[in-house]
Amino acid sequence: MRPFSALDRIAEWSWLDKPASALRDAVFAVLRNRRFRDVLHGVWLGHPVHPMLVQAPVGAFLSAGVLDASPERGAGERRAAESLIGLGVVTSLPATLAGAADFAQGHEEQQRTGLVHAATNGAALTSYVLSLRWRAGGRDRAGVLAGWTGLALIAAGGLLGGHLSYHQSTGVNHADAVPHVAPEDWTDLGALSELRDRVPSRRMVGEVPVVVVRDGTELHVLADRCSHASGPLSDGTLSWRAGSSGNAPCLQCPWHGSVFRLSDGGVEHGPATAPQPTFHTRVVGGRVQARVRRIPGVPAGG
Numbered sequence: 001m002r003p004f005s006a007l008d009r010i011a012e013w014s015w016l017d018k019p020a021s022a023l024r025d026a027v028f029a030v031l032r033n034r035r036f037r038d039v040l041h042g043v044w045l046g047h048p049v050h051p052m053l054v055q056a057p058v059g060a061f062l063s064a065g066v067l068d069a070s071p072e073r074g075a076g077e078r079r080a081a082e083s084l085i086g087l088g089v090v091t092s093l094p095a096t097l098a099g100a101a102d103f104a105q106g107h108e109e110q111q112r113t114g115l116v117h118a119a120t121n122g123a124a125l126t127s128y129v130l131s132l133r134w135r136a137g138g139r140d141r142a143g144v145l146a147g148w149t150g151l152a153l154i155a156a157g158g159l160l161g162g163h164l165s166y167h168q169s170t171g172v173n174h175a176d177a178v179p180h181v182a183p184e185d186w187t188d189l190g191a192l193s194e195l196r197d198r199v200p201s202r203r204m205v206g207e208v209p210v211v212v213v214r215d216g217t218e219l220h221v222l223a224d225r226c227s228h229a230s231g232p233l234s235d236g237t238l239s240w241r242a243g244s245s246g247n248a249p250c251l252q253c254p255w256h257g258s259v260f261r262l263s264d265g266g267v268e269h270g271p272a273t274a275p276q277p278t279f280h281t282r283v284v285g286g287r288v289q290a291r292v293r294r295i296p297g298v299p300a301g302g
């Protein structure tokens, strides 16, 4: 048995669904503002921010652990370790908020693992708060032990976070393969007359499902599987938004509500952070043809 295959089991623990759903509701109650959730997801960065934000507390806690283990440990090291633990606790707040926003938009199995990840990190934070308290009360040995316990829990939480990303594909770009697997040549998508105005239709470009939208004389073709978690955009809803690029026609994913611009696949609203791959289009003899853009969001000439 692989050493960490037990982690796969967590996704099967359906008894976690009730607390996970309570936590999800609590997250949505606290993070009501969609623009704020977009900031926490990392829409502004084009990348999830949670992995970046966790570096500060993890670095601070690890450094405090090294100082506590120093054989030369004196008053200076003790004060520095306390400051680092305080810094770790404070910088855990934005990391936790970003993680909570991502957690709330995961599917059931991801939320089961996410709940254990959150509980482990919560226990680590509790250990560090106790550590600070005991150190301040003169119980140095207990404070150091609580710090090391917190560090062990942080390591376990990090392992679970990695599992969420690398095994359960949380926060990864689910549409990344499209420019690599779609055919390089123009592909026929059927007669233009078959496309109803402003009604998303699903077609295939080779093995890649795409969504086609006819908007008057404009034609838009995007990868159908949402970059957030593979939701079918062809079942989504069209809207026109006054966004960063003016009054842009957009398509909203039916699963978690990510909103993509039809013009370039850019993200107007998360939880998706990666742009949706788009296709060049042309009409030849009354038939629609599409060809993938190799770099999403960057036109490469028709």
Ligand code: FES
Residues within 6 Å of the ligand: 226, 227, 228, 229, 230, 231, 253, 254, 255, 256, 257, 258, 270, 271, 272
């Ligand atoms: S699959 Fe989650 S927003 Fe599309």
